[in-house]
Amino acid sequence: MASATTPRTRLGCGYLLFTILISCVLLTINGLIVTNAYYTAAVGMPSGTIHPRLGQAIVFLGPVLLLFLEWWIFDVATDWLRPATTLSKADS
Numbered sequence: 185m186a187s188a189t190t191p192r193t194r195l196g197c198g199y200l201l202f203t204i205l206i207s208c209v210l211l212t213i214n215g216l217i218v219t220n221a222y223y224t225a226a227v228g229m230p231s232g233t234i235h236p237r238l239g240q241a242i243v244f245l246g247p248v249l250l251l252f253l254e255w256w257i258f259d260v261a262t263d264w265l266r267p268a269t270t271l272s273k274a275d276s
């Protein structure tokens with residue numbers, strides 16, 4: 185009878201606080217990157233090309249979309265580096 189090791193779960197208050205802290209840091213960095221890229225690109229465009237509401241939407245939604253992409257990449261990399269072990273009926 186083989187003993188199966190239980191996988192470490194990502195639960196608990198510590199993990200939640202760590203995830204919130206990392207998300208805040210990433211949002212700050214993403215905000216700086218998107219704002220810098222937007223205003224750098226806006227300098228080269230003729231005036232009135234981009235509507236102010238569109239610019240605000242880009243500066244607001246850009247960091248959130250980047251955060252989603254970063255957590256998705258983290259999740260895929262975690263699954264790739266630590267694949268889940270499945271137990272067959274013969275092992276139990």
